[in-house]
Amino acid sequence: MHDKTFVEIGASDGVLMSFTSWLEYNNNWRGLLLEPNPQSFDALRMRRKSAAAKTCVSPEATVKDLLWSPNVEPELPDLFQKVARARTTLKKFVSEEDYDAGSFSPVQCFPLPWLLKAWDPSVKTIHLLVIHTMGGEMNILETVPKNLDIIMLVIRFNTPVDRSQIESVVNDYNLIPFKEEIKPKNFLIFISTRVVFHA
Template sequence: MLGSLGAIYVVGLAFQTSTYISYYCEEDCTLRQWTDPHYVSTRDIVTYLREHVIEPRQEVVAQPPSLHELEDPTWRRMGAWNRLQDAVLNLCREMRNGVFVEVGAGGGLFLSLTAWLESQRAWTGLLLEPHPEAFTALRRTRKAAAAQVCVSDMNHCKQELLWTPHAQLDMPPLYNEAARAKSALLQYVAEEDQDAGTLTPVQCFTLQTLVWAALGRRARVDLMVIHTMGGEYKILNTLEEMDLTILVLVVKISTEVEKKFAQETAQALGFVPYDNVPPEVNDFLFFINERVDLVKGTTE
């Protein structure tokens, strides 16, 4: 047993260079805490994220979205997105200067559940997106702090491969953006589909550590959206010992099994289901913090 533990990827003591993180925690960092007295602390990771990974809020963006793009985009009736957006705004529309965290932010506008709040209600927060092209687009249109990272579905940092469907050069840009939005960690892609996409190495950090680095250790998040095309309920599970307060939680699910696990995890975290959503929105779960009065925005 000790021999196998000792074989875990060796992490250097220095935490200074930007190349270091490429090798950090390719294996289980939790096990390293048992075997290595020089294990890099969460505080060290937070410092690294602040200095090298998280891009701060922008006062001005290159391509600010118009109100028409936010309220009547070309994808408004794609699936049930319009009903999903309406459900989010029913909860958050009257809140000004709120704080969001969107895991799987894509290009910043396409199918976003936070862009309207940022533009029309002066919300800010953190946008997390691992795809390089999507992240570049996001920084052109969104002001909020952002990081080009994957969010780990485990309680440790790791490296993964991000799968993206092949682009079709002869198709409209919206088609390719929709295809890019289906990017997922390779482990969540059906084996028969894996050859139909490209792979990009990505670095994954835990959600709580990313929020701590960007917003503070005991941050209040008014809206958290987790939409990663796989593993959402596992990401939710990493918040088991969270120091932050989340008022509204929206989680993407794909199967009844995922739904069950997400509901159980959310309940353990102190959330209760919010069922006042249209029946078409059946692949997202809504929760509210049982200790928070949404009208007053205060914690009991």
């Protein structure tokens, strides 16, 4: 599939753990990358040509929140530093005993419908929606406009309760579980009920 659209929420550095990098480079997909961590966002802008915003996604309009970023030892190999930065999340999803293992910085958050409209108001179909935020995925999913046509959803879950809540909500978007053998750990994959795969 070529020339399709994606939205990746929690895009990290745009390459490591990215679900969309290959699609952009090899299949000419275009999309919107959302990443609140300043260091990861700077790396993302150097590596990717898709539109990007240094922001978090929130159900509430223009909420200023605190972003927790883990402390990263500069002597660690580059890969380990990137993996550590990928654990960045909002303060409300960090246990108090982990506060000292990182630092807090203010971050601006916007509802997903606002970000989609600012990116491209003509987009009515998202061929791949990725929600990978290390907490808050369910809150974000509930803000996805019901009239948005989603072909495939990849979403992270953290607990069995998260998984159950996500599975109960996806029906509102005419999505069903993807039954193939591809099952990344702690991720759920759903496809549109309109999609038919031919052998």
